[in-house]
Amino acid sequence: MSGVDTARPAVAAWRVDLHTHTRFSPDSLTGPAALIARAREVGIDRLAVTDHNTIEGALVAKQLAPDLIIVGQEIDTAAGGELIAYFLQERVPPGLSLDETIHRLRAQGAVISISHPVDRYRNSALGERHTLEIIDRVDALEVFNARCLSAADNEHAAALAARHGKAITAGSDAHTLGEVGRAYLTVPPFEDRSDAFLAALAQAQACGRLSGVWPHWRSTFAKLRKRL
Numbered sequence: 373m374s375g376v377d378t379a380r381p382a383v384a385a386w387r388v389d390l391h392t393h394t395r396f397s398p399d400s401l402t403g404p405a406a407l408i409a410r411a412r413e414v415g416i417d418r419l420a421v422t423d424h425n426t427i428e429g430a431l432v433a434k435q436l437a438p439d440l441i442i443v444g445q446e447i448d449t450a451a452g453g454e455l456i457a458y459f460l461q462e463r464v465p466p467g468l469s470l471d472e473t474i475h476r477l478r479a480q481g482a483v484i485s486i487s488h489p490v491d492r493y494r495n496s497a498l499g500e501r502h503t504l505e506i507i508d509r510v511d512a513l514e515v516f517n518a519r520c521l522s523a524a525d526n527e528h529a530a531a532l533a534a535r536h537g538k539a540i541t542a543g544s545d546a547h548t549l550g551e552v553g554r555a556y557l558t559v560p561p562f563e564d565r566s567d568a569f570l571a572a573l574a575q576a577q578a579c580g581r582l583s584g585v586w587p588h589w590r591s592t593f594a595k596l597r598k599r600l
Contacts, residue, residue: 385558386417387579390444391456391487391517391543392552394421396429399591400547404433407552408440414553417561420444420543422456422487425466442569446487449473453498456487456514456541459566470502474509483566483573485512485541490528493521500532507536511570516542516578518555523582530578539573542580547591555580 393400394407404421411419421430422444430443444458448466455473457464461480464473477484486506491497503513515530533540544554556579562572 386561387415387553387556388418388420388559389416389543389546389553389556390420390442390458390485390541391422391446391514391555392419392546393423393446394429394433396426396432397423397547399424401597402547402549404429405436406549407546408433408437410549410552411440416440416553416556418442419552420458422446422458422543424448425463427460427463430460438564442564447473448496449498451498451502452495453489453502454487454496455484455498455510457482457484458569459483470506474506481566483512483570484510485514485539486510487514488517488520488525488529488545489513489532491517491520491522491525493525500528503532507532507538510538512539512541512573514542515540516555516580517545518543518551518580518583519545520582521585539570540576540578541573542576542578544580544583551583553580554583 394402394404420442421433423429427445434441443460446456450469457477460482464476489498489503513533516526542555542557544551546552557576559572559576562568
């Protein structure tokens with residue numbers, strides 16, 4: 373042997389922000405094109421657009437940047453909390469039971485997570501009781517949401533995921549451009565398919581920092597501006 377290193381070079385991990393919103397959500401003013409530009413600027417390799425109760429913004433973004441965008445949706449349920457899902461083919465309406473929401477997501481091959489499951493300050497959190505009721509029927513838990521006001525709530529979610537052998541997701545929950553990329557996963561590169569994405573989640577690590585209070589005020593402003 374010549375002593376030349378014949379090992380294959382390591383493939384750089386991707387940075388994936390799995391929770392963002394556009395103006396198609398009632399509490400955001402961000403356009404899909406601006407969201408895409410910001411994601412590229414801050415070095416995000418894949419971006420899930422997960423508007424509240426619609427995939428319209430995600431579909432617009434996917435047309436603009438098919439190499440970047442994952443079509444997702446954050447879905448209000450009759451239990452009072454939200455599920456978040458990826459690789460949707462069609463919208464799931466809000467207000468359905470947890471059972472029916474999961475059934476409709478499974479029918480289209482989506483990957484299912486629970487967004488900010490135990491955030492004590494958000495009415496849209498599913499809470500530990502409901503989370504445990506369905507934990508065996510979802511693929512992952514969101515263990516780092518940058519909009520959580522308490523780091524302990526993210527840590528609690530991570531402990532639940534570890535205890536029950538669940539994959540993890542993470543995201544900025546960006547409703548404004550300045551939030552994009554504040555929380556993300558590092559994962560191996562994956563093909564644009566739900567099964568490949570789910571396999572990559574098995575090797576994911578959550579990274580980021582909390583955004584603080586100000587983004588919540590910006591979302592309130594966006595709601596009021598749209599109403600007026």
